[in-house]
Amino acid sequence: MTEFSLPSTVTPTGGARASWHSRASTYVAIGLVALLLLAPQLGVYPVFVMKILCFALFAAAFNLLLGYTGLLSFGHAALFGGAGYMAGYAIKAWHVTTEVSLLIGVATAVAIGFLMGVLAIRRQGIYFSMITLALAQMFFFICLQTPQTGGEDGLQGVPRGALFGVIDLSSDVTFYYVVVAVFVAAMGLIARIVSSPFGQLLQAVKENENRAISLGYSTDHFKLMAFVLSAALAGLAGAMKALVLGFATLADVHWAMSGAVILMTLVGGMGTLSGPVVGALVIVILENKLGEIGAGLAGITGIEWFASLGESVTLVTGVIFIVCVLLFRKGLVGAVIGRIPPAR
Amino acid sequence: MANDNTPALELRDLHAWYGESHILHGVDLTVNRGEVVTLLGRNGAGRTTTLRAIMGLTGARKGSIKVNGHETIGLPTHKIAHYGIGYCPEERAIFSSLSCEENLLLPPVLKGANGENGMSKAEIYDMFPNLKERRQSQGTRLSGGEQQMLAVGRILRTGANLLLLDEISEGLAPVIVQALARMILMLKKKGYTVVMVEQNFRFAAPLADRFYLMEHGAIVERFAASELQAKMPVLNELLGV
Amino acid sequence: MNLDLGISLPALLSQLLLGLVNGAFYAMLSLGLAVIFGLLNVINFAHGALFMLGALLAWAGMEYAGLNYWVMLLLSPLVIGLLGVLIEKTMLRWIYKLDHIYGLLLTLGITLVIEGVFRSIYGVSGLPYSAPELLQGATDVGFMHLPNYRAWVVMASITVCLGTWFIIEKTKLGAYLRAGTENPKVVEAFGVNVPLMVTLTYGFGVALAAFAGVLAAPVIQISPLMGQNLIIVVFAVVVIGGMGSILGAIVTGLGLGVIEGLTKVVYPEASSTVVFVVMVIVLLLRPAGLFGKEK
Numbered sequence: 104m105t106e107f108s109l110p111s112t113v114t115p116t117g118g119a120r121a122s123w124h125s126r127a128s129t130y131v132a133i134g135l136v137a138l139l140l141l142a143p144q145l146g147v148y149p150v151f152v153m154k155i156l157c158f159a160l161f162a163a164a165f166n167l168l169l170g171y172t173g174l175l176s177f178g179h180a181a182l183f184g185g186a187g188y189m190a191g192y193a194i195k196a197w198h199v200t201t202e203v204s205l206l207i208g209v210a211t212a213v214a215i216g217f218l219m220g221v222l223a224i225r226r227q228g229i230y231f232s233m234i235t236l237a238l239a240q241m242f243f244f245i246c247l248q249t250p251q252t253g254g255e256d257g258l259q260g261v262p263r264g265a266l267f268g269v270i271d272l273s274s275d276v277t278f279y280y281v282v283v284a285v286f287v288a289a290m291g292l293i294a295r296i297v298s299s300p301f302g303q304l305l306q307a308v309k310e311n312e313n314r315a316i317s318l319g320y321s322t323d324h325f326k327l328m329a330f331v332l333s334a335a336l337a338g339l340a341g342a343m344k345a346l347v348l349g350f351a352t353l354a355d356v357h358w359a360m361s362g363a364v365i366l367m368t369l370v371g372g373m374g375t376l377s378g379p380v381v382g383a384l385v386i387v388i389l390e391n392k393l394g395e396i397g398a399g400l401a402g403i404t405g406i407e408w409f410a411s412l413g414e415s416v417t418l419v420t421g422v423i424f425i426v427c428v429l430l431f432r433k434g435l436v437g438a439v440i441g442r443i444p445p446a447r
Numbered sequence: 448m449a450n451d452n453t454p455a456l457e458l459r460d461l462h463a464w465y466g467e468s469h470i471l472h473g474v475d476l477t478v479n480r481g482e483v484v485t486l487l488g489r490n491g492a493g494r495t496t497t498l499r500a501i502m503g504l505t506g507a508r509k510g511s512i513k514v515n516g517h518e519t520i521g522l523p524t525h526k527i528a529h530y531g532i533g534y535c536p537e538e539r540a541i542f543s544s545l546s547c548e549e550n551l552l553l554p555p556v557l558k559g560a561n562g563e564n565g566m567s568k569a570e571i572y573d574m575f576p577n578l579k580e581r582r583q584s585q586g587t588r589l590s591g592g593e594q595q596m597l598a599v600g601r602i603l604r605t606g607a608n609l610l611l612l613d614e615i616s617e618g619l620a621p622v623i624v625q626a627l628a629r630m631i632l633m634l635k636k637k638g639y640t641v642v643m644v645e646q647n648f649r650f651a652a653p654l655a656d657r658f659y660l661m662e663h664g665a666i667v668e669r670f671a672a673s674e675l676q677a678k679m680p681v682l683n684e685l686l687g688v
Numbered sequence: 689m690n691l692d693l694g695i696s697l698p699a700l701l702s703q704l705l706l707g708l709v710n711g712a713f714y715a716m717l718s719l720g721l722a723v724i725f726g727l728l729n730v731i732n733f734a735h736g737a738l739f740m741l742g743a744l745l746a747w748a749g750m751e752y753a754g755l756n757y758w759v760m761l762l763l764s765p766l767v768i769g770l771l772g773v774l775i776e777k778t779m780l781r782w783i784y785k786l787d788h789i790y791g792l793l794l795t796l797g798i799t800l801v802i803e804g805v806f807r808s809i810y811g812v813s814g815l816p817y818s819a820p821e822l823l824q825g826a827t828d829v830g831f832m833h834l835p836n837y838r839a840w841v842v843m844a845s846i847t848v849c850l851g852t853w854f855i856i857e858k859t860k861l862g863a864y865l866r867a868g869t870e871n872p873k874v875v876e877a878f879g880v881n882v883p884l885m886v887t888l889t890y891g892f893g894v895a896l897a898a899f900a901g902v903l904a905a906p907v908i909q910i911s912p913l914m915g916q917n918l919i920i921v922v923f924a925v926v927v928i929g930g931m932g933s934i935l936g937a938i939v940t941g942l943g944l945g946v947i948e949g950l951t952k953v954v955y956p957e958a959s960s961t962v963v964f965v966v967m968v969i970v971l972l973l974r975p976a977g978l979f980g981k982e983k
Contacts, residue, residue, distance in 0.1 A: 175789040222968060225975040229731050229788045230927055234971065237924040240917075241964035248957060358920065362796060369793065411808065418804025424797025428790050429782055502877045528879030540874040544866040552860075553867055554878035605878065 149279040156286045157344035162367040162379030164336030170374035172329045173309030175232045178239030184355030186212040186338030187345035191261040201264040205342045212338020220330035257352030369427045372434030453516040455609045455640035461510035463500040470496045472664040483641045485651045488661035494644040498611045533602030537613040541586040541594045548582035554605045565606035592623035609640045616650045698832040707949015712845035715941030717922045720896035722931040726869040727889045730791030736915030737802040738894045742901025743910045757820040764902045769895030776890040806912040814909030853934045924967045936979025
């Protein structure tokens with residue numbers, strides 16, 4: 104195993120501003136966790152928040168690859184949905200316990216991610232993205248044709264099972280706390296990875312891969328590791344989502360899902376820890392409430408057409424993509440960080 | 448309106464950036480019609496950047512660039528050539544997906560500042576018989592010297608009368624370098640104006656009418672060929688020549 | 689005559705022709721994609737949506753203005769080409785300096801907008817379009833009944849592809865494109881209006897897609913989704929063939945269409961994935977692609 108100590112020329116500079124930022128974000132993170140723990144008491148629907156947390160984890164896992172390693176995967180739906188199918192099938196047909204089901208989901212995603220990564224990393228740049236898209240599409244068709252997935256109807260009636268065989272999770276509130284715990288642990292893991300020497304090396308690869316190669320690092324291996332890690336966490340998110348909502352469908356492995364997670368990361372802010380979480384929040388709310396938002400906009404502006412916005416998720420998604428790429432590449436969190444003055 | 452006294456090239460307080468990096472810090476330079484001027488300096492002094500800035504190939508620019516009397520600082524690259532400049536980049540930029548002759552004929556014939564037309568294909572082949580021999584070969588299969596001749600030949604066809612030559616002797620055998628020297632003297636006789644960036648002092652020194660010495664993105668010394676001997680100690684110290 | 693495959697020769701040839709038709713679309717779309725990528729360094733995800741718009745315009749031309757197939761075959765690419773010019777000038781030009789992923793994401797956004805608008809106006813069910821009278825029916829060529837329209841599609845596509853190849857490889861205009869692909873800054877320094885060339889190249893690339901769309905209108909159902917799945921297969925085609933060679937893109941597209949057609953005969957369940965399987969094999973054996981000159 105290669106030594107991870109990096110010469111200072113390769114480590115991206117952080118300095119005083121970074122440590123101020125990381126202290127502030129620690130406080131913000133603690134505050135958010137507290138908020139999450141109290142949410143059911145505040146009258147928020149647990150299932151809705153759980154759904155957001157699953158997508159937030161999915162986006163954070165994706166961002167590990169895009170924001171920190173610089174690799175745009177267009178096939179993460181295969182990892183997310185594939186894990187969901189396997190976890191759901193395992194718990195429904197084989198009656199495993201909850202945590203085993205989640206682990207099976209993660210293992211599935213790791214396997215798919217490894218295969219995808221090995222093939223895609225053979226090519227640079229934009230080819231990488233196209234290969235991931237094509238492989239995910241192939242996986243989509245495989246899922247479509249495999250009877251166990253339930254085809255067009257999807258895998259329905261997925262139970263939540265019992266955690267460690269003991270704690271019954273059919274109650275929304277009980278499962279909620281489990282999901283929060285998993286989410287916080289996973290996000291903590293991502294934060295550790297990012298600040299570790301491995302994480303810094305990934306960022307170095309993103310900044311200037313040739314430089315890292317000339318310094319003797321076999322960047323392909325590290326890229327593959329990053330891909331597999333990202334896959335594992337995306338799989339965890341997908342497996343959880345299948346248990347939260349009770350079903351897994353083709354929509355979860357469709358390339359539109361890959362596009363959705365890219366959008367969440369873009370809107371929230373690539374290369375930031377909280378960006379994908381914020382992005383997931385925004386996009387999930389948007390997709391669920393688009394009809395109401397449209398009606399509201401129609402009321403305010405008097406333009407009738409806004410009322411039909413609810414049916415145009417595709418159109419609105421497209422506009423957001425275009426606006427973000429042209430005007431708003433830093434994303435919400437990135438823009439906010441940009442406004443924070445450098446540390447004293 | 449450009450007349451015979453208008454300098455072929457005039458740079459006043461030229462600043463240039465590559466992204467955030469401020470490379471040129473107020474370059475002042477004048478090249479008169481028919482002169483051969485050499486930009487000397489160490490690597491990184493900003494000589495190539497100066498040529499690129501004239502062509503609009505850097506990032507932001509500030510100051511004044513007058514080509515044959517016309518202000519070009521605000522123009523996009525493809526309009527600058529129309530004022531009569533021919534640019535030979537350091538990397539030669541012979542296109543591998545084009546044959547030698549396609550490379551030669553690629554730059555469009557522009558009306559030079561005085562409405563002169565460029566050399567014809569036949570005239571260029573007369574000057575560089577190797578190119579005629581190798582005209583069907585793939586551009587990048589030509590030898591280093593042939594590629595250099597091609598790079599110069601193709602801009603002579605355009606009608607440009609102000610030539611920016613960046614390190615044309617680099618990496619070439621002495622025989623070829625001598626041929627290039629003869630070519631430059633011949634071009635000078637024909638009335639071309641030449642600005643050369645040259646690392647090879649022995650190649651450049653006998654050819655130039657005037658010299659500019661650059662350091663840290665600005666001109667630090669300017670002198671005529673007649674003053675060259677007197678300036679040798681300075682050049683020695685700065686360039687090791 | 690019955691072959692051992694359990695399929696008659698006419699049926700086999702018929703499947704082959706269907707495969708060639710798909711291959712023709714793959715070839716035309718991957719050609720446009722490659723030309724755009726070469727000069728702009730952008731993967732035009734919107735290629736599928738513009739293909740669909742080409743078909744939609746053909747239908748609209750007939751529906752609203754009574755313009756027949758032959759008129760739309762020329763008009764639709766022209767209109768979509770102009771739309772492409774508009775897209776390039778208003779949106780694409782801002783992202784050239786950025787990382788290549790933004791080009792993919794921007795064109796993805798454009799795709800969603802185009803499909804969303806189509807959906808909201810016409811819904812998701814298909815619009816009908818029939819082949820022109822001249823090309824309906826089939827011709828008896830002895831060993832099979834050759835469906836006229838499909839034969840026309842293959843011939844027209846190959847002609848257009850070869851025409852494009854000729855322009856790019858053998859003309860002065862093509863020389864500008866080839867040189868601009870290698871080193872746009874130097875070409876610009878010669879006084880060539882490279883930004884204009886970039887805009888027109890994008891317009892041309894999407895006009896090719898629209899032309900394919902008109903050809904496709906009678907054979908593929910015109911719906912907002914008709915370009916979607918097609919574009920992903922085209923991506924796989926492009927990965928297999930590499931984007932360095934025009935002829936390579938054409939041959940790869942046609943070849944994969946044929947392979948897909950044959951798979952439908954021999955092992956139908958795999959027909960939707962066979963192109964991707966080929967891509968996997970090529971990635972393992974020849975990572976740079978069959979004809980690739982990797983950038």
